Amino acid sequence: MTTTVSAAGLSLRYGLTTALDDVSLRLTEGVTGLLGPNGAGKTTLLRVLATAVPADEGTFTVLGHDPRTPAGRQETRRVLGYLPQTPGFHPDFSAFDFVDYVAILKELTDRTARHNEVRRVLAEVDLSDVRGKRIKKLSGGMRQRVALAAALVGDPGFLVLDEPTVGLDPEQRMRFRELIARAGEGRTVLLSTHQTEDVAMLCHRVVVMAAGRVRFDGTPAELTARAAGRVWSSSERDPNAKAGWRTGLGVFRNVGDPPPGAELVEPTLEDGYLLTLDGMHAEATA
């Protein structure tokens, strides 16, 4: 698969805080999930890749464009779609007007073509029926879809989505997953999320970040495989487990280093993610 976005040695500090520490990655077409706890540097990485802030060190290219020069930055922005975390809206604008406004800011200047494109993306996110409605009258899920439409308008080659499913109810989240999956067809999508289910369902690759560094970069199956043989069930909470909880079946599910003879169970992506983070804590305290 062709690499569309590549970053090498990205570092960024805010005062004494290191937000990004020598981050390198390569993205290809399809949806790549970006997992990590709060403060891991996910949003900072997305902001750097979206050209919102420059990195202190390191380089990256998006579809061959190097944003370090003003001209390169403009070209990068022309192929970029960005959905920021908790995006703002102009509440008095209709959904159509807001996306149209964003389309103009993306230099779609031909009025007829632009309006057709706005209608297309609003249809893509199932908002055709309410496109004339003011945003302040739309539900949270609909607003989030307006933001996705704004990111999709102009058919960008690289889509950066920062926690787009936060605050959505399960039905809305499921709907949003469909939209993201569709958006990932034929373009590169980088999806930051706290939801391992999102990654499991949508992503062909996953990057785990913690403390500004990439801790894992591989397929969801590889991340899940990290937990192979390290998840077991027991009738009592195992005090030696890294994490453990009672399931709906009344048994305890434990993650960590199982005792001899433990009843091993099938690991999930979340188990692999927890163990990856736990490994990082172990590194930090060693």
Add this chain to the structure above:
Amino acid sequence: MSTVLTEAPAETSTAPAREPWSAIFALARFESRKLLLRIPVLFMLAAYVAWIVWRTKSGWYGYPALQDVDRATQTGPLLVGFAVLLCVNQAVLRSQRHDTERLFGVLVLEPWRRTAAHALSILPVTGLVVLGVAAQFGWQAVKSTAVGHGSVGELLVGPLCVLLCGAIGLLMARLVPKPFAIPVAAVLLLVFSVLAPASIGGGSATAWLTPIVGEGSTKTIPSELIGRPAVSHSLYLTGLALTLALLAVLISKGRTKTSTAVLAGSLAGAIALGVVGGVGQAAGVSSETVAARTVATLNPQKVQSCVRHGRSTYCAFPEWVPRTATWAEVTDHVQSLAGGTAQTRKLLVQQRVEARYGMEGDGAIEPSTTPNQVTVRTMWGGPRTPEFSAAVASVLVLGNEKAGGDVCDGRMVTIMWLALGWTSDPVTELRAVRLSDTVTGSSIVLSPTNGMTMTAGQTSVVRELLAAGPSTVTPKVKAHWAELTAPKVTTAKVAQLLGVKAPGGADKCE
């Protein structure tokens, strides 16, 4: 850590060649549509239209002088200007207020181009104000009774004020992106544009630094004598508005070296335009205009055209020549009520102005001592018509204009009868021509030069005569003309001769 799935050359997307201005124009169209639909702008546009209708219906009594009409278009657009100031400011700060800058900041159109689009978005609403000004001026200009010439420079001031307000809103948003900034700016602009000029006075060079100057003058003078630096002032306002708008664009981020150079060059041009206009408007009135004003005031016959209507001659400044026929109608009506030689006397009706101080001063004119000469001013219609009628009547009765200021006897009754007896609504005209706006008691009667005094008794007699009507009174006037116009004739005697109740007491002017 990095994982390389496949080593392949990065794909480079090829963007089509883009015209940087086309996105600015597209955004400007979007923003201008939003601006025109904002409630404050719609409200103020409606108020502006109402103001135009009110001004047009209430001004100039149906006889406009276009050199006054052009200035009268200037204050109304400020209503729209204040709304534009507010709404442009809010539009620029919209992305900050609603936290959309995080998204917009990574889109292709840089802040400087967005600011430029906001600047251009002011143009359509300015265009509407241009239409308003054209309608207001055109409404008066198409009247057959209109005289004079408007100035394009004066007509541009209103729309340019809207442009200036928008530019202030734009710059304020970039300099002080806080909600309190706009009310402060609006108050300062109000003081700067309306209150300061009123206190400074239009004659001062510094007054021309403010947007609107000297509309409050009540004088009408020939357009070539006005001497207002209207064109320079328009250049100054254009330069000022462009300077503020370009400054706002220049302090916005995202400029390339080329755009910075173009903007800096444009800013220099705008400043130069403003300076040229500022210097031009501060130059004051030219010596030629001063000389022409003196001639027009002291020797108007040198620059006037005279035409004959019936028995009398009418000399007017060239712009007013078409109106001489209207004056002649009044003269003929007055003479038709007179008796003796007065009804066929040849009069010289001469238009006079006090133009030596330009638009400043009250424009008072000394009465003429030349026999059979009547002064007519530059304004007409409304109370100006009976005032002229009274002047014609006083000259027919007293011989010259100056004598009107001294008359205190019964001849005043004859004068007022001649002045008003021919009109369709003489009581209303009586009220209009009296300084007190009453039809009882004593009052000063206004005329184009000095006023005349009318006692309570004379007022009472005149009112009775007007009620009786011309068919009853005119034959008596003609029959007793010599007695009615004899010096020292009492009001009681006049009343007796004309068959109405005589007032008690002797004539006594206050």
